[in-house]
Amino acid sequence: KAGVTQTPRYLIKTRGQQVTLSCSPISGHRSVSWYQQTPGQGLQFLFEYFSETQRNKGNFPGRFSGRQFSNSRSEMNVSTLELGDSALYLCASSYGGAAQETQYFGPGTRLLVL
Amino acid sequence: AQRVTQPEKLLSVFKGAPVELKCNYSYSGSPELFWYVQYSRQRLQLLLRHISRESIKGFTADLNKGETSFHLKKPFAQEEDSAMYYCALRHDYGQNFVFGPGTRLSVLP
Numbered sequence: 001k002a003g004v005t006q007t008p009r010y011l012i013k014t015r016g017q018q019v020t021l022s023c024s025p026i027s028g029h030r031s032v033s034w035y036q037q038t039p040g041q042g043l044q045f046l047f048e049y050f051s052e053t054q055r056n057k058g059n060f061p062g063r064f065s066g067r068q069f070s071n072s073r074s075e076m077n078v079s080t081l082e083l084g085d086s087a088l089y090l091c092a093s094s095y096g097g098a099a100q101e102t103q104y105f106g107p108g109t110r111l112l113v114l
Numbered sequence: 115a116q117r118v119t120q121p122e123k124l125l126s127v128f129k130g131a132p133v134e135l136k137c138n139y140s141y142s143g144s145p146e147l148f149w150y151v152q153y154s155r156q157r158l159q160l161l162l163r164h165i166s167r168e169s170i171k172g173f174t175a176d177l178n179k180g181e182t183s184f185h186l187k188k189p190f191a192q193e194e195d196s197a198m199y200y201c202a203l204r205h206d207y208g209q210n211f212v213f214g215p216g217t218r219l220s221v222l223p
Contacts, residue, residue, distance in 0.1 A: 003157075033210075043200065043213035056210040090158065103211075105158040 002026065004093050004106035012112045018079040021109045025072050025093030031055075032074040033103065034066060037088040046089075049074050050096070078111075086113045116141050118203050118214035126220045127191050135186040135217045137175075137201030146204040147177055147184040148211070153197045161186075161199070171195070191221045 005024045013019050025032050033056075034046040045058040049068035066076040072093075078085055088108045094101040117140045127133050139145055149161040162170045164177040164184060175186045184201060201214040 035211075035213075042215045043211075045210055045212065048210060058210070092158075102160050107157055 004091060004104050006089075006091055006106040006109050008109060009107065010110050010112075012114065013081050014114050015081055015083060017081050018077060019081060019111060020075055020077045021089055021091075021111070023074045023076075023091035023093075023106060025074070025091075026104055029093035029095050029104075030072050031094045031096060031101075032068060032072065033092045033094075034074070034076050035090040035092070036060075037090060037108070038086075043090070046076065081113045083113050086111060116203055116205050116212045118201050118212050120199075120201055120214040120217045122217045123215070124218045124220065126222060128222050129193055130190050133188050133191040133195070133219065133221075135199050135201075135219060137184045137186065137214060139182050139184065139201075139203050141182075141203055141205060143205065145177070145179075147175070148202045148204065149173070149175055149184075149186050150200040150202055150213070151197050152200070158200070191219075193221045193223060195219060196221045 007022045031050045033048040035043050037043045046060055047054055047066050048056040052068045063079045068074045088110050090105055090108045092103045092105045094103045119138045121136055147164045150158050151161040152158045162168050173186055173188045175184050177184050198216050198218050200216045202211045204211050
């Protein structure tokens with residue numbers, strides 16, 4: 001099976017712009033989670049989508065949003081970008097999101113905000 | 115609040131020596147703990163989870179609820195174990211994880 005893919009891999013934006021990142025889960029997986037990774041804060045959970053519904057949400061401002069499509073592909077959007085949004089954004093997928101399932105991570109999208 | 119701490123940013127050991135990567139957590143409910151590993155230029159991947167009580171690549175981890183710890187251990191470190199290790203706690207339901215800051219393990223020849 002193909003692994004989790006994320007596009008684009010690298011992105012440069014300026015403050016105030018918005019950005020959309022895409023994640024394609026492993027075929028058959030319905031749960032997609034998003035994480036932000038920074039040197040200062042480490043890995044932080046953004047949100048999880050399951051069957052097109054947001055099931056969990058981390059402690060991020062409303063500028064961070066996401067959605068999931070019927071084919072389980074997910075997008076996350078960040079509006080009004082700030083310098084502090086520069087990070088590696090990881091997505092992960094699992095079949096149903098249960099504890100005993102393995103979560104598979106993508107390679108990440110590295111976002112630089114200037 | 116849920117929190118995972120890993121006191122060592124960097125741990126260096128010699129090949130063949132025992133290794134222990136420390137992880138402590140704070141969680142009000144019944145915790146589910148995991149160890150994730152990221153080898154150089156590879157993706158983050160699951161190493162082991164406490165509910166499976168498994169040994170992967172010679173690593174084991176025991177959940178100690180009294181000490182709120184989930185330390186990762188291996189009796190004889192190998193050079194290929196050099197990587198970044200993250201302890202993680204899953205709370206609520208679904209795939210909502212709290213990760214520790216990570217420990218970089220360096221196994222010296």
